Amino acid sequence: MAIETRNKIDSSFSMASMSDLVFLLLIFFMLTSTLVAPNAIKLLLPSSNSKTMAKQSLSVYINKERHFFIGDKPVAPAQLEEKLYNRIKTDPKATIVLRADKSVPVQDIVTVIDAINQINRQYHTKHKMILATRPNK
Numbered sequence: 001m002a003i004e005t006r007n008k009i010d011s012s013f014s015m016a017s018m019s020d021l022v023f024l025l026l027i028f029f030m031l032t033s034t035l036v037a038p039n040a041i042k043l044l045l046p047s048s049n050s051k052t053m054a055k056q057s058l059s060v061y062i063n064k065e066r067h068f069f070i071g072d073k074p075v076a077p078a079q080l081e082e083k084l085y086n087r088i089k090t091d092p093k094a095t096i097v098l099r100a101d102k103s104v105p106v107q108d109i110v111t112v113i114d115a116i117n118q119i120n121r122q123y124h125t126k127h128k129m130i131l132a133t134r135p136n137k
Contacts, residue, residue, distance in 0.1 A: 046102040048133035057094035058087050059132075062108050064101040077108075081115040085123070092125040099132040 042063070060080075061069040068075050075083045088094040098112050109131070116129050 044102050045099065045132055045134040047136045049136050050133070051135075054095045054097075054128070054130055056097045056130075057091055058084070059097045059099055060084070060112055062098070062100040062104045062112070064103050066104060066108055068108075068112075077111055080112065081118055084115055085119050088119075088127060089123070092123075092127075094125075094127050096127060096129045097132050098129055 044064070059071060063069070068077055068080060070080075070083050070087060084096070088096070096112075096116060098109065100109055113129060116127050119125060120127055
């Protein structure tokens with residue numbers, strides 16, 4: 001009388017769990033890569049030792065060609081105040097981060113400061129501006 005085993009040894013490998021794992025990793029990396037907001041405008045920021053951190057509501061860029069951007073949209077200096085107010089009017093204490101190339105004249109930086117100060121006076125808000133820098137080496 002021969003005794004047969006009920007459990008047969010199967011030498012095949014199921015790839016279903018491996019493909020599920022790869023799919024989940026793909027979803028994870030796709031979601032986390034969209035959360036990173038890279039600077040679309042190439043700037044060489046001035047260096048500084050200060051480490052002021054604040055909640056950023058909006059970024060204003062001035063590149064070395066002296067073009068102004070709010071977010072990634074170009075804006076004329078004459079329309080800066082109007083476009084800024086349209087973006088920050090829902091938050092009366094918004095913080096605007098100015099990212100200006102280090103070769104930009106001080107007058108362009110003052111133009112942004114004046115626009116924010118004018119918005120604060122006209123609408124009785126308390127918007128702040130921070131000048132973005134890179135750390136000293």
